[in-house]
Amino acid sequence: MKVLVVGNGAREHALAWKLLQSQSIRQVVCIPGNGATAALERCQNLALSVDDFEGIGRFAQVHNISLVVVGPEVPLALGITNYLQSQHVKVFGPTKEGAQIEASKSWAKALMDEAGIPTARSAVFTELEAAKAYVTEQGAPIVVKADGLAAGKGVTVAASVEEALAAIQDLFQSKVKTVVIEECLTGQEVSVLALTDGLTIRPLLPAQDHKRIGEGDTGANTGGMGAYCPAPIMTPELSKRVHQEILEPTIAALKTRGIDYRGVLYAGLMITPEGDPKVLEFNCRFGDPETQAILPLLETPLEDLLVACSQRKLAQQPPIVWKSGVAACVVVAAGGYPETYKKGQEITGIEQAEAMGATVFHAGTSRRQQQVVTDGGRVLGVTAVGENFDNAIALAYAAINCIQFEGMYYRRDIGYRVTTASSTRE
Known part of the structure; x- marks a missing residue:
């Protein structure tokens, strides 16, 4: 099958990378893609804008695309799913109506209040x-x-x-x-990304993101400076509560509003000191950088899950299978991010980093002749898998030591909550 991935960040690189591991995927097309997706085998970039719905739809029809996977929130909020469905193109991602759960915080709060979902x-x-x-x-x-x-x-x-x-x-x-x-809620944050076809809900492994720019979780909020997975704070008992008290009531409330929600329901949660889960926010798509830590641990073919969601057949899928071990992703950013920063800086050492066993997902990069150069605030996501967090995080940082570009910045404390705790996952 052929899959089209909409977006140009590290999340979309990770989606394309994971899809291409399957024997059933002949080709992945990324719109517009980035400097890494352009070089993946059986993958091509297409220079269209993520909001060129007509162009995306026409390409999907002419080239017999089996599924369109939408990465970023903006095209979802603008109605890309509605348009593609009207053109009889299968798509993974909620409609414009469902995407309001992220696009309007006031709308989402009203939905939570109506459904009795615990929140601030x-x-x-x-x-x-x-x-x-x-x-x-x-x-x-x-x-x-x-x-x-x-x-x-x-x-x-x-x-x-x-x-x-x-x-x-x-x-x-x-x-x-x-x-x-x-x-202001206090406690530990955790991200629960659940796949849903509007009827059945299948949570992925929980992850913990690091939002702040500075070490010790200080400074300005960013799109995310790193993540690890699975987050130990999300115990089986707590996962059951999140499913029953948050995920199921949310899908039911959306259904009550006449919204057929198919895609990722991403619950950004705070686990309070009392051990109760409360919703900080909902997102309508895969998280970034959480996806870069979750997908390397996924054993089940990703396309099976995404197609099942688009066809309302998720209940027919067997339970999701995960690899043993844990994963950590450290984001390497341009100096000055999340404020002003330079673009066009040459990046070296990526091949050496990957030779160590890490996977380098490109976030803000492009190709200039034979060079890979910076083209965004968050530039790379360096992911490593290990049997425990100490091993995974050490490998990610060792790989980063191979990488260089002018002004590069990264937090040196990603995973600080778990590196000294018992962290092996059976």
Whole structure:
């Protein structure tokens, strides 16, 4: 079969890489792809925009594409699934209506409140002064969120009222029309990515992301600076609770609204000090960098699961099979990210890093003649698999030592919660 992957990041590189491991995949086409997908065997890049739905649909029809897999949230929020379905093209990813669960935080909070899903108390504001008054009354710490899509960076966890007021001011000045203000939950975050066909739900292994730019989880929020999988905090008992208290009620609530949700339901959770799971946010697609840590451990052919979701046949699939061991992904970013950064810096040492046994997923790269150069804020995701976290994380960092480009930056503490604990997964 032929599969088309929409997107150009490390997540899409990982999806293409995993799909191509299957004997049943003849070809993967990436739109637009990146510097690595261009070089994968049986893979090609196509220079179309992710929002060129007509072009994507026409290519899928003419070239007999069996399935379109949508990586990023933006085309989903714009309705790529609706368009492709209207052209009788099979697609993995929710419709525009379902993608609201990520595209509008206020919509998602209303859905959670209606369904009784555990989440932070919140209030929604469309007026600057009302939002400021609320924060002044509530006090800090408090969380300020832009209502729309912000590539993982539209959130301020404010330690003081002054910081929260400044964040609100910045959002309204940047033309954000709606702001969500939430109580600040404490505990450990964990990402649960579940595949669903709108009826059946199959969670993938839980992962833990590192959102902040600085070591010790300090500094600005980013799209993610690293992840490891499976997250030990997600015990079997807790996984059962998440399934029953969060995933199932969410799919049921979407169905009540007439939404046929097929794709990834990504629950970003906080596990409170009391051990209770609460939803921080939902996403409508594979996580990045979580996907780069999850897929290397997947034994079941990925395309079997994705096609089953698109056809509403997930219940007919056998249980998902996982490889033994654990995985860690460390993101290598351009200096200055998540603010301003340079592009076009030559990258060396990727082949040497992979020769050590790591897998280097390209996030923001492109090819300039024979060179691979930087072309984004998050540049690479270096993933390693080991029998325990100490081994996997050590290998990832040893591989990074082979890589060089001007201004490269990465956190040196990815997986700090698990490297000293017992971490072998049977």
